[in-house]
Amino acid sequence: MTDPTLLLTHTVPPETSEALLDALRAEIPDADLLTAATPEETADLLPAADALITGRLDADLLADADIEWVQALSAGVDSYPQEALQERGIALTNASGVHAEPIGEQVLGGMLAFERGFLDAMAQKERTSWERVEGGELHGKTLGIVGVGAIGTRVAKLGSAFGMEVLGTKRDPDTAPEAVDECFGPDGHTELCRRADHLVLACPLTPETEGLIGADELRLLDGDAVLVNVARGEVVDEDALVRALQYGWIRGAALDVFETEPLPADSPLWNLSNVLLTPHMAGSTPKKAERWAGIIGENYRRFGADEALVNRIC
Known part of the structure; x- marks a missing residue:
């Protein structure tokens, strides 16, 4: 299996995506990273992506996607369409351990x-x-x-x-x-x-x-x-x-x-x-981007080697 093309979707806010991209470039410097700032850009770039890095995921997006892996940036994935992902054979991994x-x-x-x-x-x-x-x-x-x-x-x-x-x-x-x-x-x-x-x-x-x-x-x-x-x-x-x-x-x-x-x-x-x-901020930390990048980088390498992904939910 070849290394995946990763799409950082518009669901990740700019102040977060900038730090995460820097950390990812340090962790997996040769990776093909695509970024989207708007829903339209996500839709346009979707056909070129093998995997999504996302803060949330609408089931409707999957209809036009040919992806194999979704990386959630949260530990909890109760809002993700897990049944739809399973039906499509798309792996879902979370950010357990980051927080x-x-x-x-x-x-x-x-x-x-x-x-x-x-x-x-x-x-x-x-x-x-x-x-x-x-x-x-x-x-x-x-x-x-x-x-x-x-x-x-x-x-x-x-x-x-x-x-x-x-x-x-x-x-x-x-x-x-x-x-x-x-x-x-x-x-x-x-x-x-x-x-x-x-x-x-x-x-x-x-x-x-x-x-x-x-x-x-x-x-x-x-x-x-x-x-x-x-x-x-x-x-x-x-x-x-x-x-x-x-x-x-x-x-x-x-x-x-x-x-x-x-x-x-x-x-x-x-x-x-x-x-x-407190306003749902317990997981906040200045080290979040580098910890996300560590998990994503590990799964990027495992995906390319056709090995089991870490933190896999479905």
Whole structure:
């Protein structure tokens, strides 16, 4: 098989595509790279492409494409037309691992914000009120991770380094990393809810995980527990979470993802004092382009050698 011609589609914004192109030229200098800034340019260049690098993908685009591989720039691919890709025999690979370090650090920051009383201290700062805040410790607490993939593994290592007991769920518990003290199968999330002081959601959005954490699961959490969601908003029943936060079923939540994004202005989450809210930015990092290029470069070489692609979804 010959080396593929890669098309960076218009779905990747200019500020991102420029850095990614520089990184790709360093990683695979001899590659034939095409770039499109508009939907029209993507359509015009599509016949010349063997593979797409894209931020999103409409099924309609596949009708006019003769491509063999789609590289997503996200870890989550729930919005991609996977059935249509499978029917056409087109490989789909994701960017799993690219976001593990920044998201892991964001999770750690969220847990520390609640454990060390940063939210209370910031609220008092706004009131110019000097009041003592009592901080806790992550050391000795129990960390539950729903979905020990690349991101969950990094969270586990950070939690373990802080002296936390680490529990997790994974499709194959036998492949859990050493940092996880006890691992359960995909249906073990209720056990994590029952035992975790900090429950971290790091699983992909699938039909099985949609609505995974609802009122029943939130009731299993201790009243001093914190929920951290860096997965997808739909993994949690948001109405049930709002009730849990309003009525003190749990201590608080650090949320980077939501059922509707941007988060509507009338969402109660904006005004809850026990919520740390960030605008779906946990994966942001200045090192993203070089990490993307590393995955794309590896798959470029494997594609040309007719070898199995890394991070293949379908």
